[in-house]
Amino acid sequence: MGKLTMQLAQFMTNECGWTLQVCDAGNLGWAGEIREQQMKFKAPHPLNLVAPLVMIELRQVGYIEINGTNSQDIFEKLGGFFKTKWQAYAKEADPNYCDLKFATDAFKSRGSEGENNMGQRTMELVDFMVKECQWTMVTCNGGNFGRTGAKREQQLIFRNDEFVQHGADHIMVELRTVGYIEINGLHDAGDTKEHLISFMVEQWGCKEYTKYFWESDEKYCDLKYTCPDDFYYRYDLANNLGKRTLELASFLGQHGWALMLCNGGSVTPDPRHRPNRILREQQVKFTKSPEKAAAPLLLVEFRTQPYHDEPARWHSYIEICGPDTNGVYDKLHHFITEYMDGQMCETPPNCDRLYQFDGFRMYPAKIGEEGRYEGLMNGESNIGQWTMRMCDYMVDQVAEWDLIVCNSDNLSQNFQHGSGDNKYFIGVTAREMQMVFRHRPGGRAVFMAAGQVKELGHPPLQPPPYWTEEGCIAGTLGQKLVPGSAEELAWMQEILDKTFKNKVTRDRKDGQPLADRFRAVQCIRSEQPALWNRFAERRREVAESCKATMGVFESFATPKTMEACEALSQRCTHASVGNPANQAYLLHGTNPTSAVAILSSSFTVNLAGKSAGTMFGAGVYLAESSTKADEYARDDMGGEYDGLYAVLVCRAILGRSYVTEKAGDFSDQVLSGEYHHVLGDREKAVGTFREFIFFHEASIYPEYAVFYRREKDGEILPPPDRERAPKMMEMETPEDEPEMTAV
Template sequence: MQGENNMGKVSMMVINFMTNQCGWGLQLVDGGNLGRDGSIREQQIKFKAPHPLNLIAPHLMIELRQVGYVEINGANTDGIFDKLNGWLKQKWSASQIQADPQYCDLKFSTSSFKSRGSEGENNMGLRSMELVDFMTQQCSWTLITCNGGNFGLLGDKREQQLVFRCDDHVQHGEHHVMVEFRDQGYIEVNGLHDAQDVKSALDDYYIRQGCTHYTQGFFEKEPYCDLKYKTPGNFYFRSGSTNNLGKRTTELAHFMGNRGWKLMLCNGGSVTGQSGNSHPGCHVKREQQVKFTRARPGEPADLPLLMIEMRTVPTHLVGYQGFIEVNGPNTNGIYEKLGQYLQQTMLASPMGPQPYCDFLYGSDVFRLKECSTSSYDRRYNGYLNGESNFGRYCMRLCDFMVDHVGTWDLVVCNGNSMDTNFRVNKDDVRSVTGREQQLIFRYRPDGRNVFMADNNPSPAIGRPPLQAPAYWDQQCQQGKVGHMVVPATAEEKAWLQEVMDQFARKKSTRDRQGGPMAERFRVVSALRSEHPELWDKYANRRKAAIRSRQGSEPSTLVVPKTMDACRALRERCTHPTHGNPSNEAFLLHGSNPTSAMSILSTSFKVDFAGASVGTMFGPGVYMAESSSKSDEYARDENTGGSYDGLFALIFCRVVLGSSHVVVFFWLL
């Protein structure tokens, strides 16, 4: 049994719909394996912080399967399939094989995934980080999420799903470090070649806790990680399914944050050992991968974190107890607020601090169902491995922390399941599934905005708009769709960069609200709006401007400087026969992504003019030739999403006609 399934394929269908059609940002993909051999699969997909760039950014899922396969799902954006093909062959000696299109889009076989010994040692973390480095540093894709799972009778067949997004730039870090906790007595670290700034400090951190460098045995010729420690006996807490991996994770995240590395992801798994004639499910070995990325310049990495872990612990074949563990500092009184919420809505009972967590609650709201009513299935796959309400309470906690308290962002949601065995007679042992879900929130003292996709799309005009641009999509040229937002071509982005570079001035005006001026503005992503109805109105007004200037000399026109910056953009405003009699040009308008998307859909609204900084010349649409001037009004989205830090400029095609130039403006 090799565990082939279409969960990745179906997940990507959902991801593409939610991101590219609805504008929501993919945050996490979290899977789990249940049943005797892990063949009962679950997948949670979480979205957050809608942003305009989600509408165009493609995603790619790469799944590593320890049985010897690499499976890829997603579009072949910018030839990424060929790049992966070459890298996998060169790095992992992989060979492409026939893929079943119902399961994946591209498939490779490889013998590069290794495991050894009876303690669950494997090189999946090492291989994952090699792939992350290739995708981020060589292909400029952004790592969004990484999700692990275990299947097989012993849970020792690992699966790892990594999802990347193509933004034409790596948005939140090219450098990553993974620390893996293994409660058999080890800590493994991968990615240290990108983290020389923290390597010695991390080494000292664990040595001071009694850890020692692991010495490879005689038969361990090939290293499975960059650095490995043997932990002291009291480092991990184990009592049944209760453990302190959550506490160890938050401690490590605090340490790394103080050194400029942000917690990005974590995912857990469990490997089941067998001893004598015991039933699978005994001697569980826990694993937890914790991933960090280097914070961007000026970005705080040391903001407080809070982990909330929901767990069920089986007590007999159809019974269980529910618990909620909290780890992290009591930032801004969050323990009191959270405690009140848990007691009111999740029937929680305070149980106080514990050796394995900072505070523990008992809870009676978790519900687990059977996957099958068949007695054979329950005997084979165990009990309580069907539907649960963990997802429901997971989202309720998110709503409370993110929306109600309002100063926390969800960073991690990591689910896991493990079996507890009960002997029903001297010859028979049955397993019962326990659930776990870790949520980690990062403190965010400032507010946030939310972009929402347009719920009322523009209607199609049903006819070709007047003189539609030849480079538009055919559907828009014919007026068959109301509005399309498409990615700008690489050539168009280069044109925009020309204008940004030539008209940036190292000079601020009264509207720049503090902070140093940028040395350079870089175009990292661009969207082109194709709106037949708005274009039709624009083209008719352009005709009117031409009529109003009949008989006037072209030399009387005041031509914006931007027309000299880029020949290709100037040609778009110039008719091959009639030239540019309406004085058409491209000018800049600073905004934020939310407002920019609204403007693309409905055009400018003069009623909103000056809402943020006022109006010098009264109500109107304000444009600029200078990119540094427009930057004074540009803002980022500030949603807590991965696109924070990207500011919006609208590159507007305008008809100026005859202009009135103000040479001096005196305030009397």
């Protein structure tokens, strides 16, 4: 299952650009041997195309299995860690099941109630991957299998996105209805440890755990506390683990720890005689992130409660926990009662609002001759479908919430038949789905997959010789986004460095100090035949126009970008004819979301609003300075790659420049054909920047999207609180009105 999961994950992320958010495993059947894997992907992001994944599975039976991409020799690094830290040794891996396998005695358990050290081992691995190897933890889920559920598995997925700031701290809290709370990762918690202890003792009434005489001194966690008898609520399969999770998240949020992941599990100590005595577990992970920690959370849980086995029947419930932020309860009430046809019920102690809903469907799946012992209703269900409808409503319709947790759990409600020696139980599967949403005030655009780019239908005119996608060269494929090479990334850094200017204008409105360096962390190159064909035809047209005008070549304007990077400059010059259309590379600041959309569709010149707030006319504004482009760059606030900005590196056909230092609408000078763009020279007028304004969409081919961080004195500048980037770059407000000159 892990092998197939990673194949799908790599296709969805590295090929399609979608973001893997949650990967949650479940077990059903008599011994938990029927396995399910749920994967949730959210809106695509361009950097997923260049961020490989690796999955590590810790299995209490004594194995470690690894699947994924061996990026930056991570397999070798993991092998060294397992051998040194856990005294593991390599075993031959069946390639149909995993890429790498180790055996170890490092995973311990004791007693019959599910106590183990998997949480402790998990946090050791997280620290190694995140802090030493600089990978990002994407998801971490636990599961129980075996007849009693006492055998634990832990599945972790990490992403190699070296362009993200790493080294985040993590802690894990395990809530166990057997009566305990266990905590791991406290070496990262600082003074939060004492605050957490105070919270558990004073608010929850917990006491420090005292071990039994028969227990060894070996610690299975960093901290363990015993809960009061009434701390965990249980009624049939209902429980208050979700409510306790939000209470804990609210407290830790005050100390800068944000809820990252949580997942459930269960143990049945005596399945033959007391199959309905189920001990629940909730594993909750937090990461240090003060900005996210301050945001309110909301938990929505779907669950089924079987009440009959011949035939199998069940009730369906929706539970809600958390504060009523911005009237979200009324919005959910409308959605549940009107769209889902649910009915509001009297609220029990384990949640803040309860609804009954008759729409959850489950189906049987007979397995073998003794299928009844595996339990009823082990087949497909529509809870995943309803989960996505709820997510779509909260994220896209209410538009103030982000899904951060979505985990499932499978249990069994057992019904007795016969008596004495003929007594047996038949179980009916109960399914649960737990979603946690984090509030984000205001709207935030996310990168969405562009609509299918229509193919050109014939080879584009003179495609660049470095294009690699045969379909683009032939015109049979609409577009290919190609991860930039190390050499191309170095070129982008050259442009950012050599065109930097320590100058601030009125257009820098985010309140953040000017960075002293823009560090490129990744780039993507676009091969788009239709846009290139249009650009090449315009280039030929402008070259012929310039050739017909005597003496024009001597007066071509040369942007500073062409002097900054010789390799890119050479791409604009043909070996035999030179650069007759005065082609150049220029910059356009934006956010990662918009950058990739523009690679697909280019810019749009809206002449209907040509006087609406633009200094030199309603055209497309490009810059020769990275500092000027950065004034309009924004990050995708709160997104997967928070804190990364974007600049487009575009090919542009300059031709003949209409140079002016004076504000005004000069679009007619270009549209008449006498000139090919406007050069707004505010550098000469007031010492700021030059910008290049285009009024023909075909004059620009957006070729690279470059993602970068702002740095000052060697430190990364945190993203400021501010509005998203404007749709069009504009020059700063003029302080005077110098005369115009034309070249």
